[in-house]
Amino acid sequence: RPFLADPLFVQKAAAGKADEINTCIGCNQACLDHTFAGKVTSCLVNPRACHETLINITPAPSRERIAVVGAGPAGLSFATTAAQRGFDVTLFDAATEIGGQFNIAKQVPGKEEFFETLRYFGKQIELTGVTLQLKTKVGVIASRPNRVSIPHAEHEPCGADFSPPWSTEVDPTTSRVSIEELVSRGFKQVVLATGVTPRTPPIEGIGHAKVLSYLDVLRDKKPVGKTVALIGAGGIGFDTAEYLLHEGTSPSLDKAKFFAEWGVDTSYAERGGLTPAHIDKSPRKIYLLQRKTGKVGDGLGKTTGWIHRTSLKNRHVEMLAGVTYRRIDDAGLHITVNGEERTLVVDNVVICAGQEPQRELQAELQAAGLQVHLIGGADEAAELDAKRAIKQGLELAVALAAAPKAADAPASAACVTIAAGSIQKNGTTPFETLTVSLVDHIATIRLNRPDKANAMNLAMWHEICQAFQWVDATPGARVAILEGEGKLFTSGIDLQMMMGMGDQIQNDCEARTRENLRQVILDLQDTLTSLERCRKPVLAAIHGACIGGGIDLICCADMRYCSADASFCIKEIDIGMTADVGTLQRLPKLIGEGMARELAYTARKFDASEALQMKLVNRVFDTREALLKGVREIATTIAAKSPLSIRGVKEMISYARDHTVADGLNYVATWNAAMLLSNDLQEAMMANMGKRPPEFKD
Ligand SMILES: Cc1cc2nc3c(=O)[nH]c(=O)nc-3n(C[C@H](O)[C@H](O)[C@H](O)COP(=O)(O)OP(=O)(O)OC[C@H]3O[C@@H](n4cnc5c(N)ncnc54)[C@H](O)[C@@H]3O)c2cc1C
Ligand code: SF4
Structure with missing residues (x-):
């Protein structure tokens, strides 16, 4: 059990970091109880146990500020994981210490070890850089009415007292943070982990002193x-x-x-x-x-x-x-x-008659234009336990700012059409700068700021990353096409965004300003790398101009195709900068170092036929319509193949680019030792023998 709770137990102990160990609290709730119920074993304090390949902690798309209200198990789990991903997290709690109800549970004989979970999270707060504000109550909440109505109670005499005698008051020395203050401090998303309040059963005399x-x-x-x-x-x-x-x-x-x-x-x-x-x-x-x-x-x-x-x-x-x-x-x-x-x-x-969610703040926060996420008891009080609270906190933290979860996506995309623009990020807002559709297993991501020449502003950078995470996580999406709306593919990075960056990175300390800038560049690089990280092949269909950041973007695609009117330019040198989001690293591998150097040093514009000659694009189509039709046909062919094997091919070719042949051969041997004996292999053989097209699972 201790190794389910913390697989790095031994390393941490050997390094003298016992205070960083996530300790098994002996609850049996997610390990032995699961085993005896035939469920996958896990761990209450570490929900990633036995789910390591399913719950992945990836870098955040940006260093957005996130407010978390409530430092109980749910809030702690969310805050520390989100901060680990790179979000700028502030955790508020009205109490004087972290832990919520765990501080009550640890008073119970036999549950003293619950303290260890709070010790662990306390250390994680320190290590991940969460800003902790204790004795701080968020929002001004009208006190909960204590009287409860019981219209059908059998024994209600006239004027019977149904008010509980216990108090819900908060220490008057507690500071308050208003919702307006959250807005003015730049928070756009708030995680409500405010837990529960005890339920008052409607019994006559519930207000009695005893x-x-x-x-x-x-x-x-x-x-x-x-x-x-x-x-x-x-x-x-x-x-x-x-x-x-x-x-x-x-x-x-x-x-x-x-x-x-x-x-x-x-x-x-x-x-x-x-x-x-x-x-x-x-x-x-x-x-x-x-x-x-x-x-x-x-x-x-x-x-x-x-x-x-x-x-x-x-x-x-x-x-x-x-x-x-x-x-x-x-x-x-x-x-x-x-x-x-x-x-x-x-x-x-x-x-001890159950609990009710405490989430009065939700409506006020939403009215102030903030996006609200509910976790733990604030989300659902029935059957609540710390296992669910911690797991929900972790799951929200890993999915935050990502496009819809795999579970939300259609199981099979064949014949399912999602109208462009209807795919929602975080389940609420449509993409502002992209249109995204999924038809016949082909996801289409279209840059959609035609009035701004599809210039890549901050929102577009974030959304590109979210869209490709979504393609990756959506089983029905087997292949993706990246294209542009309007007259051209893209004019590259939005210069207004670059000029506005000054305020975002500013700090009194020069070194911190520089560090912030470095982080911004790494975030932008990460957005483009999301195309490579996406396990499904990405086909770029380029028409009209593709400039600057657009070249960085298409270099991350698996294949590039263009129409005869396409033109390309590595523009960065002309605005006095070194290209920094991937062109200089990826382009030489595609077209050779000599040509990449020439184009990057001179910012010379080149056309579709030259792009074909230097093998930047695989094929040139006469018109934009022919381009979109032709690329879709290629995507359709790919979508009909074994999705599992296609994902393997992408992994192997991407790996081979950055490793030696020997490393690549070694990797594919291990990969196929695990994946070769698949249903897809069997289906392909059966289909071949039966002279019918194969039908593969997503
Ligand atoms: C006696 C007892 C024993 C238990 N034993 C177990 C057990 O063995 N196993 C198990 O799995 N679970 C157990 N639980 C349940 C477990 O503790 C809860 O399920 C879990 O704590 C819920 O976590 P949460 O983060 O949703 O909320 P909470 O733990 O309730 O935390 C909510 C936090 O939000 C803060 N807050 C609320 N409103 C505001 C606001 N406006 N501003 C700032 N802060 C705010 C509160 O101060 C609190 O710290 C036990 C609970 C109790 C009481
Ligand atoms: S579920 Fe509870 S008992 Fe089991 S390993 Fe995790 S903390 Fe320990």
Whole structure:
């Protein structure tokens, strides 16, 4: 389990970096519980475990500022991963420490190790450069109405009190950050990881002084009497019972106490190493109640539920299922169970009856024009646990600013037409500078700023990257065509964008300004590299002029085709700069070093026939229409081949460009040892024998 939690455990320990180790907290929730349920094993604190090839942490498309509200498990997981990718993340929490409900969970005997997860995330915040603002509440929220209406309650006498007695107030010394301030600080996306609030069940007398919430008990340490009824027998109900049944040192921190409680004979004198268990006298009489019929604690983990149930049984907790709550008053809690009315004479009633999402900020943030993402309890409180919260945080962080996830894409694109412009980035806004379509397994990415000569502005750089990530992740897209709208392919980088860059990189410190500029250049390079990273072949169809940044762009495509009117120019030298996003590195490999040098030193314009002669393009078509038709035919041929093998071919040719022949041969041997025996191989042979076209899966 420790290696599921952190595969780098040994390296970190050897390097003296124990504080960076992600520690297994012994929960069994994603490892053994998954195994026994026939699910893929993973880890609560490390959802990438056994999913390493599916959840990839890639560089962010830009250093955009992201605000995260809530430093519970979901917010921590998101913030540290997003910062690791290169986003500029600020994490706000109203509390004085990170951790959210994990700070409450770690109070429970047996869950002390939950602290380790917070220690790990604390270190990650430091290492990834997340800006942490504690004691800072975001937004001014009108307090949640405490009165709850229960129109159908059976026992509601006139004027009955249904207001819970617990407080939801925040420390008055906490600072506030308004939504306007978030906007003025340049945040465009906000991740709401604000967690949950305890649910108040509509029971008559819920406002009685003897009623407490689990937060009053576990977090605020309010005094609790000798007899207690717990309403709700989920994980938190069991934990609250466990907490109330122990006094002094927790057995999980005191070996002798633990062995005595579980009857472990450490002297090996007894048969099987077992002795009669010695249970300390319970300080309280506890009733644990649930509305559902069936076994109490049935929903607990497969491999840990029995421990919790045994522990409570050993301490004579009375567990009742199928309970109807009638009212709470000075006499105690009045219930009906198995058709019988009972009054549990208790000092306190503790409510552990589920939770509700806390996301009041969402509407206000959206009204201010901010893009809002919900994760953890803020997204869905039902069946919430830290496993889901941490996984959701990670998944959002790796997908942020990416085009739609693979799961959103059509399973097969044959006959599915997505109208140009209708593919959404992050599920909400259409691309501003591109039109994207997917027809018959062919994705078409069209540069779409015809009134600006398709000049590549900041939005276009980001969107090109997103579009090719989308092609890569969409199973139905087997091949992509890159083309331009209007009179020409592209006039290259938008000079206005370059001039506006000064403000973006400015810093009081000269070195930091330079570092910022370096980062911007690397980000732009990364955008173009997204064409090479995309596992599907990319065909560039060039008409009219293709200038400056346009050459950098087409050099990343797998193949280039043009119409007879096309012209090309490596323009950078004429604006007094060295081309820096790929032409000088890739073009010599395509057309030879001598010619690449001539064109880059002189900025000489060259035409379609010369481009063909120097093998920059594979073919010249007479007209733009013929170009688009011809390129589509080539794409159609590729789309009909085995997608798995086509992806292998791209990988191998790209690899061979940057490695020796020996390295390439070695790589393809390993690759095919893994991929050769595929369904595609079988299908190709069967189709050949049956004299029919093969049908491959995406
Ligand atoms: C006693 C107990 C035991 C548990 N045991 C387990 C267990 O064994 N296994 C398990 O998987 N899960 C367990 N859980 C549940 C787990 O802790 C939660 O599922 C998890 O913490 C949810 O994470 P979250 O990030 O969505 O929200 P939270 O942990 O609730 O964090 C939300 C954070 O947002 C902050 N916040 C809210 N509003 C604002 C605002 N406007 N401005 C700034 N900050 C704000 C809050 O201060 C808080 O820190 C337990 C919970 C409890 C209470
Ligand atoms: S799921 Fe829990 S017990 Fe299993 S390896 Fe991860 S932290 Fe450890």
